[in-house]
Amino acid sequence: MKIVARPTRYAGTQFRSRLEARWAAFFDLAxxxxxxxxxxxxxxxxxxFLIGAAGPIPVEVKPIQWPTFDSRSLDVMSKSSAAFDSLVLNGEELAKVREARVPETLILGAYPFEYPGPYAKDTLGVLLSTEVTLxxxxxxxxxxxxxxxxxKHRCDFSASDGAWFCRIGGEVGKYALEPLDPGETDALWREAGNRVQWKGAGRHG
Incomplete structure (x- = not known):
């Protein structure tokens, strides 16, 4: 079933979809x-664009329904697998994102999700970066x-395995990365939904 985008006005801006508006509310809360x-x-x-410490970060929002990541699914959905590419990078518009080859793009789905990374499991989305081989x-x-x-902010984000620095505040190194309190991401996402009167499904509502 195709999801129909509902234009939504939030913070004086007309968004093409309520999902985009909800993410804008999440950014404001953060x-x-x-x-x-x-x-x-x-x-x-x-x-x-998110205005980060190192410059603007392009953001693409898509209604990606994230799976529940556990020890079994991690093998299937590893970040280099075809299944992962199909979930995250599929579709004509995301092909344009890949072709643009900007230094770093943040891809957001239908909600934040949990992924068992080395230092934190609450996950904003996927970072797609262009690098150069030797x-x-x-x-x-x-x-x-x-x-x-x-x-410097209520929360921040970093690559889970790559360059460990907070993209918004600029703090560097894994020792600067302190996990959020349990339930804080869910609380932010629920409040963002309240701000745009969200009625759809998502991570815990």
């Missing part, structure tokens, strides 16, 4: 600055965007 549909990237318009060839790395307690 204390993150954002811009909606900020640029035209030659056929790809990012849904958002031979000068570009390749794309996929990593989970794990949520942490922010030193």
């Amino acid at each position: 204390g993150w600055r954002w811009e909606y549909e900020p640029v035209d990237g030659e056929g790809w318009v990012p849904d958002f 031979h000068g060839q570009p390749y794309q790395r996929r990593d989970m965007a794990a949520l942490y307690r922010g030193a």
Whole structure:
């Protein structure tokens, strides 16, 4: 069944879908600055820019229904697997994201989810980054965007296995990454839903 996007107005901005509006409310609750549909990237318009410590981070929002990650599913849904690519990077619009090859793009789904990373399990989405091999060839790395307690914001996020630094506040190193209190991500997501009068399914409602 195809999900029909419902245009929604939030914080003085008209969003193409209620899911986008809910993520904007989540950003506000986290204390993150954002811009909606900020640029035209030659056929790809990012849904958002998050204003991070190292510059703007393009954000793409899609109604991805994340699986429940456990010890069995991790083998099937590893970040280099075809199953993972099919879930996260499938579709014409996300093909445009891959082709754009920007330094780093945050892909968000229908809700935050739990992924058993080394330091935190609450996960914002997936980071798609373009890197260069020793031979000068570009390749794309996929990593989970794990949520942490922010030193300057209510929360922040970092790659779960890659470059350990808070993308919004700029704190560097794994010792700067303090997990959120249990239930805090769910509370933020519920409150974001309340702000846009969300009635759909998602992580714990």
